[in-house]
Amino acid sequence: MEMKQKIMIVDDAEINRQILMAILGDKYEYVQAGNGCQAVHLLQHDLTIDLILLDINMPEMNGFQVLERMNKFHWIDEIPVIIISSEEKRDVIERAYIFGAEDYIRRPFDSFIVCRRVQNILNLYANQKRLKQMVSDQIYEKEENNNLMIGILSHVVEFRNSESGEHILHIRMVTERLLRRLIQKTDQYQLSESDIAMITTAAALHDIGKINVPESILNKPGKLTQEEFEIIKTHTTIGADIIDQMISKSEKPLLRIAWEICRWHHERWDGHGYPDGLIGEQIPISAQVVALADVYDALISKRCYKNAYDHETAMDMIMSGECGAFNPLLLKCLYEISPELRMAVQGNMGEEAYRQEADRLAAEIMKKKSTPCSDRAQCMLESMQEQLEFFASLNGGIQFEYDHVSRLANIVNWNEPPQYRYSVMNVANQNCFKHLSQKDFHRLKDALDVTTPENREFSMSIMLPQGNDYEWCELRMHSLWSELSPDHYIGAVGQLIKPQHVTPELPLLDGLSEGENADGKNIRVAFEQLKQIFDIVRLVDPAHNAVMEIDDKGVLRQTGQHCAAFWENGGNCANCISTRALSQKTMLNKLEFTRRDMYYVVAKYLCINGTPCVLEMLSKMNEGRWIDANGTRFLLDKSRGENRELFSDALTGAYSRRYFETYLMHMEGMECVEIIDVDHFKQVNDTYGHLAGDVVLRDIAAAIQSCIRSTDILIRYGGDEFLLLFPKMSEKHMLEKNEKIKKAVESIVFTEYPDFHVTVSIGGVCGVHPIMEAIHQADKLMYENKRTL
Known part of the structure; x- marks a missing residue:
């Protein structure tokens, strides 16, 4: 139908x-x-x-x-x-x-x-x-036919040469990866995507000249004589002549590149190669790259005259110069893609990971009773759509795609210039996580382990080195699952963003023009709305350290106040994002401190009646609009149509259980987790009534709040049970904090009920993840503490 x-x-x-x-x-x-x-x-x-x-x-x-x-x-x-x-x-x-x-x-x-x-x-x-x-089908079919003919021709050579049937595939794979790494490191060779595709395709023809070399020489198991070696060397010029005859009939760029590769893929950087003894950059980059790829694959592959070397040995031999001289820049590229090549050796070239994936796909096909050609294509499209939707919801930062089968992560750092933007890492290599602490690494692994096809996304804050200091970064992850085998995990996509690069979604800001004709009167109206969301809203001119204001007529003028005075630092701000927002004509966010408080700052470039300035919007962290105390802020409340009351316990003023359950994944980075329970609380209710119980809970919450920092989170977890989360604290300081809390509670004087005093039992753990396991262990310790009473 x-x-x-x-x-x-x-x-x-x-x-x-x-x-x-x-x-x-x-x-x-x-x-x-x-x-x-x-x-x-x-x-x-x-x-x-x-x-x-x-x-x-x-x-x-x-x-x-x-x-x-x-x-x-x-x-x-x-x-x-x-x-x-x-x-x-x-x-x-x-x-x-x-x-x-x-x-x-x-x-x-x-x-x-x-x-x-x-x-x-x-x-x-x-x-x-x-x-x-x-058109797409025709282009695809033409490309497939071209590749098929090149493959047939190259396999004829391999058959006569008794080489591995995968030799051409390996050469093309290594060639492409070397070229992609090369364009990340330099623009010296001006290689386009079309150039990379043509060099990779033409690489398959590098040994076409061997078709005219006797098989007795090609397949000789022992060392070649000098005469035999001279005959072998002729395959370079024979191959070039074959391509040259084709060029005379059709002047195509692919044929020109194939000619260069055939003739010069045995030239060496120091001039000791053949057939022409070219030196350095006299050798076309296409031939240089294929030459290095050819040597690498020859080392790791079994030949009639030798056994295969492992990846590490092959790399050592090439880097030490045992296999001839190569462009130093290409050697750096080879070294940097070494993790990928190692995985290719262990995967594409016959190892267990890819065999398991093939088995899995075969099992899926058997389950479906037919070959799922269209299903496979559809699933690939759906997987790409899933990844695109995830990345479309993000902005900038460092994005990565992780493939669980190959154990490779493709990384795109949008903060870097184009030539340094792309890289590939092998997650099996410990150096891949050298900037990530072991604690954060295990937190990330634990969080990924608990994802499911139904709950694929999570986010957490992690510490990364920045020069001699550290800074908080927001990590968002989305796990990927096989649609044909729903319980099969296949990888993940993610993004890492520094706090001041995170731009919250504020619908009100969409109406504030960044152009040259923003009207001052309209800005005044927007100001009144923004003041319902932020604690402080002001206009500044960071170029002159001035606070600005708009008068009743919509005219922008200076107030005479110094814009940095609010921060009580006695001078200019060291890392002024308003200056950056002005110069970049954009919007940036960051955390900033006064002597007493922490603020979340949004700086947005505006141009009002032709005068450039910056709109600053500040929210104080300790007023309860912060739901992630790890140093990042999930902007909620009025800007998102939400109220603090939705996540606040009306009796105690602490956060509610609903808050905890809604933003559970944002709390995964908590260093210390504690459970606090009121001792003999049932007796208080039974003896003095529930009104007295409410007074007790309210005053205990206030006592706990007086002992903790504004970045710590207190949640009323149950009736008389509190959950206390510390984003950064050692076990020693946690135990000291517990004693302080107990003394503060014991010193409470209930003026309405002077005859009784209350105590609390506390159980806490540090460094336990995920958070639900930490709560479970803290709860057990709390009951052990209660039994000592």
Whole structure:
């Protein structure tokens, strides 16, 4: 049965949605959204929409804002949009087309026009998709045929030479990885993606000249005579001549590169190679890279005249110069991709990890009773979509993809220049985690171990070295699972972001223009809204260390105050993100301290009536809007439509159990975890009543709060049980803190009930992860402490 095309109707008036569905009839499948926010949310989880009918004037997010999001994530390239609106102003219609709308239909609806325009747009996009697929299929088929012919030709040479059938695959693999590492280190050779593809393909033909060398020489098990070696050397010029005859008929870049590789892949950096004795950069980079790849694979592969060397021995022989002289920069590249090559030797070249993966795929095929060709492609697309959705929700920082089979992590550091941005690490190598403490490494491993196909994401704060100091970084992870075998873990994607690079989602800020024509009066209105979220909102000119203000007429002027005076540091800020936000014309975040308090600072560049400045928004950390005491801040409360009361225990003022359960994963980095229980609390309730019990709990919570830091977290975990979390504290200091808490509780005087005194039992652990295990152990220790009373 033919599948129906899917149309999303986005309109805040249900009657309009019903009218459109009635006009279009039942030949389409419909998805409805009552506003722009709902539409964007639906698109984030389902991009199989064939057409969107979009209203302009809607609450929460209007049609233009939806189009902005669709342009930002490139959805507009795949999903056509028809605007449906009663607006008749020309500038509104023009704006809709500028934002990417395909058509504009005015209300009241004409059923004939609606049906024809919807069908025309759907047909147009369906034809475009079909044509794209046809072109893609043709290109893919042509590339596959080219690779197949090159593979056949190269395998003929391998067959005559009695080499491993994988020799060509290895040469191409090592060549590509060397080239990719090379372009990260230098732009000296000006290699494009097309160049890399052509060199990698042409590398398969490097020994084509051996087709004219006698097999008795090629396969001789002993040492060659000088005469035999001279004959072997001719394969370079013979191969070049074969390619040269093809060049005379077709001047293609691939043939030119193949000619260079065939003739010069035995040249050496010091001039002692053959056939022409080229020196240094006289050798084309294509031939240099293939020469190094050829030597590496020759060492690790079994030949008729030798056994295979292991990876480490082969690397030592090449790096020490035993196998000839090579470009020092290429040797550095080879050394840096050594972890990848080791895994390739242990994996692609026949070891257990890849065999296990092959077995797993075979088992999945057997379960499905048929070869899942289309399923496999679909699952690959879904996996890529899952990764893209994860990365699309993030911004900048260091991103990585981890493959559990190969144990390799592909890392992209967006803070680095392009030539240094990409790298690959072998997680089996301990040096991969040299910047990560053992404690954080085990926390990360434990957190990954408890992910499931249903709960794939978590985040935590970790400490990383920064020069001679350390700084907190936010790590977000998303585990990946096989769709064909749901319980099979296949890897993870993640991102590491420094706190001051994390940009919270503040819908209010979307309305603050960063252009040259921001109006001062509009900024004043936004100020009043932002003051409902932040403790301090101000404008500064960091270039002149001045605090600014906007008068009633919307004019920006200096107040005479020094912008750094708030921080009580007696001078300019050492790491002023407002200065950076001004110079980069962006928004940055950081943590900053006064002598008494810690603040979360958001600095956003603005240009008001042509004058550049920075909007600073500050929130005090100890007022309860911080849900991750590890040094990062999960912005909640009014900016997200949430209230502190949702996560606060009304009686004690501590955090509630709901807060703990909602943000459990953000607490995984806690160094110390304690359980505090009120002794004989039932007797208090039975003797004096529940009102007295409430007084006791309230005063005990206040006593505990008086002993802890603003970065520590106190949670009312049960009726008379408290959970206390310390982000950074030694066991010695934790025990000292426990004694302080016990004395503070014992010294409480209940004026309403002067006849009784209370005590608490405490159990705590340090360095135990995950947090639920830490709570379990702390609870056991608390009961042991209680039994000593």
